Each structure stands twice: as C-alpha cells, then as structure tokens.
Amino acid sequence: MADEELPENIALAWGLRDRPSRGPKRSLSLEQVVAAGIQVAQAEGLPAVSMSRVASELGVSTMSLYRYVPTKHDLLDLMVDTAFGPPPQPRAPGEGWRPALARWGEGHLTALRRQPWIRHVPINGAPINPNQVRWLEYGLHALRGTGLRATERISTIMLVNGYARSWATLSLDLAEAAARSGQTPDEVGMRYWRNLTVVTAPGPYPAIHELLTETGDEDDDEDAEWRFGLGRVLDGVEVLIESRATQDPAGR
Amino acid sequence: MADEELPENIALAWGLRDRPSRGPKRSLSLEQVVAAGIQVAQAEGLPAVSMSRVASELGVSTMSLYRYVPTKHDLLDLMVDTAFGPPPQPRAPGEGWRPALARWGEGHLTALRRQPWIRHVPINGAPINPNQVRWLEYGLHALRGTGLRATERISTIMLVNGYARSWATLSLDLAEAAARSGQTPDEVGMRYWRNLTVVTAPGPYPAIHELLTETGDEDDDEDAEWRFGLGRVLDGVEVLIESRATQDPAGR
DNA sequence: TATCTTCTGCGTATGGTCTACGCATTAAAG
DNA sequence: CTTTAATGCGTAGACCATACGCAGAAGATA
Numbered sequence: 001m002a003d004e005e006l007p008e009n010i011a012l013a014w015g016l017r018d019r020p021s022r023g024p025k026r027s028l029s030l031e032q033v034v035a036a037g038i039q040v041a042q043a044e045g046l047p048a049v050s051m052s053r054v055a056s057e058l059g060v061s062t063m064s065l066y067r068y069v070p071t072k073h074d075l076l077d078l079m080v081d082t083a084f085g086p087p088p089q090p091r092a093p094g095e096g097w098r099p100a101l102a103r104w105g106e107g108h109l110t111a112l113r114r115q116p117w118i119r120h121v122p123i124n125g126a127p128i129n130p131n132q133v134r135w136l137e138y139g140l141h142a143l144r145g146t147g148l149r150a151t152e153r154i155s156t157i158m159l160v161n162g163y164a165r166s167w168a169t170l171s172l173d174l175a176e177a178a179a180r181s182g183q184t185p186d187e188v189g190m191r192y193w194r195n196l197t198v199v200t201a202p203g204p205y206p207a208i209h210e211l212l213t214e215t216g217d218e219d220d221d222e223d224a225e226w227r228f229g230l231g232r233v234l235d236g237v238e239v240l241i242e243s244r245a246t247q248d249p250a251g252r
Numbered sequence: 253m254a255d256e257e258l259p260e261n262i263a264l265a266w267g268l269r270d271r272p273s274r275g276p277k278r279s280l281s282l283e284q285v286v287a288a289g290i291q292v293a294q295a296e297g298l299p300a301v302s303m304s305r306v307a308s309e310l311g312v313s314t315m316s317l318y319r320y321v322p323t324k325h326d327l328l329d330l331m332v333d334t335a336f337g338p339p340p341q342p343r344a345p346g347e348g349w350r351p352a353l354a355r356w357g358e359g360h361l362t363a364l365r366r367q368p369w370i371r372h373v374p375i376n377g378a379p380i381n382p383n384q385v386r387w388l389e390y391g392l393h394a395l396r397g398t399g400l401r402a403t404e405r406i407s408t409i410m411l412v413n414g415y416a417r418s419w420a421t422l423s424l425d426l427a428e429a430a431a432r433s434g435q436t437p438d439e440v441g442m443r444y445w446r447n448l449t450v451v452t453a454p455g456p457y458p459a460i461h462e463l464l465t466e467t468g469d470e471d472d473d474e475d476a477e478w479r480f481g482l483g484r485v486l487d488g489v490e491v492l493i494e495s496r497a498t499q500d501p502a503g504r
Numbered sequence: 505t506a507t508c509t510t511c512t513g514c515g516t517a518t519g520g521t522c523t524a525c526g527c528a529t530t531a532a533a534g
Numbered sequence: 535c536t537t538t539a540a541t542g543c544g545t546a547g548a549c550c551a552t553a554c555g556c557a558g559a560a561g562a563t564a
Binding site for chain 1: 540542543545
Binding site: 005007010120123125126128130133136140141144149150151159163166177192214228229231233235237239 | 392
C-alpha cells in the first residue's frame with residue numbers, strides 16, 4: 001500500500017495505520033475515542049471537550065488518549081468528519097445540476113444544525129478526511145457536464161459550501177444567544193434592532209434608518225432567508241453555465 | 253442620553269460610559285488596552301493574546317485589565333472592530349450598486365488579509381460595534397434604490413460578507429500552512445492534490461479523478477478564484493434586481 | 505479642612521487547560 | 535524463554551481566565 005508519504009493525520013483518518021501487533025492489546029479503538037468526543041461535544045458543547053473530560057467518559061486516564069491521537073486538534077478533525085457523516089443522495093442520472101447542488105448545500109445546513117458544535121472547530125486546511133472527500137466527490141459530481149472548467153467547479157462548490165457554513169453559523173449563534181438569555185430568537189432579534197436604533201440615533205446612518213422604518217412584514221418561514229441566498233448563488237452559477245452552453249457548446 | 257437599556261458591551265464600544273470621576277485617575281485608556289491587544293495579535297497571532305501578555309505589554313498587572321474590560325471576549329470584540337477599521341469609499345451619487353457592493357466585498361478581504369488573526373475570533377452575534385455598524389450602513393447604502401425589500405437587502409449583504417469571510421479564511425489557512433512548513437503555497441497545493449490522489453485511489457471517486465486528470469493550466473493571478481466567486485454572487489443578485497425592475501418598477 | 509465615598513491597581517488563589525517525559529506492565533515474535 | 539515493542543498511566547510543568555479582597559488615591563460633601 002502507498003500509505004507512506006502520507007502525514008500521520010491523514011493515515012489515521014483513513015485507517016491506514018500499520019499493525020500494532022507487538023505489545024499488549026489496546027483497550028480502546030480510535031472510533032470509540034472519537035465517538036466519546038462527539039458525545040461530550042453534543043451534550044455540553046465544544047468547550048467541554050477537554051482531553052481529561054473525554055478520557056473520563058471512557059473510564060481511562062487522560063494521557064491514554066495520546067496513544068490514539070497525536071494531538072487534540074487531530075481528534076477534533078476526526079470528530080468533525082465523523083459527525084458530518086456521508087453526503088446525501090447523489091445526483092441521479094437524469095437530474096440537473098441545480099437541484100443536486102441545492103441538496104448538497106441543504107445537506108451542509110442540516111449537518112451543522114444537527115451538531116451545532118461543528119461550526120466552532122477551526123478549519124485546518126483543505127478537505128482530506130474520508131467523509132469530507134465524499135462530500136467533495138458529490139459536489140463535483142453535481143457539476144459534471146456543465147461545461148465549467150476544473151477551477152470553476154472547485155470555486156463553485158467552495159462558494160456554496162461557504163454560504164451554507166456562514167449562514168448556519170449566523171443563525172445558530174442567534175439561536176444560542178437567545179437560549180442563553182432565556183428568550184425566543186424573535187425577542188433577541190427585536191432587542192438587536194432596538195439596540196441598533198439607539199446607537200445609530202446620533203450619527204448619520206440613513207440606509208440603516210431606512211431599513212429600520214421599513215416595518216418587516218415578518219416572514220414566518222424560518223428558512224426563507226437561507227433559501228433566498230442559496231437561490232441567488234445558484235442563479236449566479238446558472239448565468240455562467242448558460243452563457244457557456246450557448247457560446248461554446250463543447251465545454252471547451 | 254439614552255444609554256440605559258444598553259448592555260455593558262455595547263455601551264463600552266460606543267464610549268457611552270458614565271463619569272468615573274470619584275476615585276484616582278486611571279493610568280490607561282480603553283483604546284490603549286485594545287491597541288495593545290491588537291499589537292500582540294498582529295505580531296504573534298491570536299493564541300498569544302492572553303490577559304497577562306497584554307498586561308505585560310502595557311506594563312501593568314494582569315488583573316488591572318479587568319477594570320477596563322468585563323471579560324476577555326469583550327476585549328477581542330473591540331479588537332476586531334478597531335482592527336477592521338472603517339469601510340471604503342461609499343457609493344458615489346452616480347455609481348451603480350454593483351461596483352459599490354464589489355468594493356464592499358473587496359474591503360472585507362483586504363481587512364482580513366491585513367490582520368489575519370481576525371478570522372480566528374469567534375463571532376458573537378449580529379454586528380453592533382461602531383465600525384461594524386459603519387460597514388453595515390455602507391452595504392445597505394449600496395443597495396438603495398434597487399427595488400430589493402428590506403430582508404432581501406440584509407440577506408444580500410450577508411451573502412457577500414459570508415463569501416468574503418469564508419474565502420479569506422480558506423486562502424489564509426492555506427498560506428499559513430505553507431509558511432509553517434517552509435514551503436510555497438503552490439507546493440502545499442501540489443502536496444494536497446497528491447495526498448488526495450493517494451487516498452482516493454482505492455475508492456470510487458470518478459468526479460475527483462476527472463478533476464485531477466484535468467491538468468489545470470495554472471492561472472497566475474492569485475485572486476482569480478476570489479473574483480470568480482464574487483462575480484457569481486453578484487450575477488445572482490443582478491438577476492433578481494433586473495427581474496424586479498421589469499416586473500415591478502415601483503420597487504414592490 | 506476633615507470625612508466620606510468611590511474607584512484604582514494589584515496580590516493571591518482556584519480550578520482549569522494541553523502535553524512532555526518516563527516507568528512498569530503486557531503480550532507477541534524469534 | 536528471551537527479546538522487543540506497545541500499552542496505560544502518574545507526575546509535573548507551563549500555561550490560562552478570573553473571583554475576591556485589600557490598601558491607597560482623589561473627588562464630593564459637610
């Protein structure tokens with residue numbers, strides 16, 4: 001196997017570890033450690049995930065964990081990859097790129113909503129862990145045959161990915177701030193607008209005041225804003241794809 | 253002044269603090285504390301910003317800082333707001349929404365590039381600090397008279413903001429990973445593709461392999477991908493604005 | 505002027521964090 | 535049976551944020 005050359009991180013995540021056959025049996029598996037970390041994060045939030053907390057969850061000592069994971073950050077990366085899980089149903093044979101890519105974006109949102117702590121794990125670099133690679137495959141697959149070039153396909157899925165992540169972060173932050181203060185998200189939103197009104201009162205902020213006086217006829221649908229942004233992104237992609245199709249049908 | 257009702261955070265950021273006229277003179281100002289924090293973050297990265305590090309930078313004791321700032325996170329918020337600085341030149345009278353909004357997005361990227369540590373400060377909630385509010389004003393101003401509704405204007409600038417932030421994060425992470433390993437960003441990119449090739453070799457990843465075999469005719473321009481994504485986003489917004497203009501010229 | 509009141513800076517202490525190092529034990533390989 | 539490597543873990547070091555309380559400074563008040 002060509003698992004040489006690979007950094008320790010990656011080999012670990014893909015299960016390409018050599019036989020540790022000489023010493024005593026390990027009392028745990030990497031999967032158990034990762035699962036315990038996820039459980040703590042899910043139950044008590046990411047700040048509660050310390051090595052000692054995870055270790056006590058498993059009934060072992062703190063330092064034992066370092067026989068399974070080189071560093072805490074590697075554990076977090078593995079937790080994210082496992083918690084994200086595999087991508088949704090891939091693009092069906094007759095399906096267009098747009099619904100497939102929309103489903104991809106929704107999948108990100110769903111995963112982040114189900115495990116809100118994921119958004120607080122700092123991103124290390126380009127996606128290389130197993131599930132991340134599967135999501136990458138899905139996203140690229142959705143854009144096959146659209147006439148977009150390689151760099152354009154990558155940029156497009158990064159665009160959707162970034163939008164889903166930033167929107168999920170914003171809406172979850174709001175919801176958690178609400179829960180923390182024992183109010184509904186609507187109340188927190190109202191309080192924000194009121195605070196904004198107070199601080200912008202003395203200064204020249206015409207566009208903000210215009211916004212504040214436009215009484216929003218509250219859309220009940222929680223996800224209307226999400227779908228709005230996603231629609232704009234996909235519209236922008238569609239403009240490019242269609243212009244390619246008409247100007248240069250061969251896909252270059 | 254209507255500075256009652258405002259949370260401590262916000263009052264502090266807007267300089268709406270009451271007269272502390274009774275006791276001894278303070279030996280520092282809030283601005284000095286924030287500036288010292290920024291200096292440490294800029295020179296040694298965000299993890300180096302501890303209360304004791306900032307205090308020693310100022311020649312005072314650790315606990316003295318808590319007379320200026322309620323908690324460390326409030327200090328970080330103030331640091332971000334100060335480091336971001338004011339937005340760029342606002343939309344000129346005859347200027348269209350699109351170049352103005354593009355400049356807004358570029359401004360985000362420039363600010364994040366100049367102070368890369370900003371991206372590691374976790375976002376607390378909706379923008380309420382002075383410079384953040386100025387950026388908000390700018391963004392909304394750029395969309396005045398486009399026929400977009402209030403929620404649509406907000407969603408649009410959140411979209412551009414999220415894109416700029418996520419793209420800056422990704423490109424800076426890559427650059428820092430490169431610097432850390434003493435390689436050029438290109439080398440790190442090559443290494444990533446090679447690692448991806450290795451791990452995807454045994455499995456079924458047709459779209460990724462298609463991507464990997466498409467030899468990218470390397471675009472020299474570093475920001476080509478950034479401008480690609482921004483162009484798609486703005487195209488998507490343009491589609492909506494134009495459809496509004498033709499269907500409903502009155503702006504709803 | 506003398507006292508009161510409030511605010512300052514800071515010393516101490518608590519309870520946490522990650523992880524480097526080394527040691528005794530275990531179990532498979534030769 | 536010996537060799538060898540891997541395991542779990544105890545100890546310790548170097549940090550971290552911040553709660554609490556105290557001595558002293560200086561404006562407000564009598």
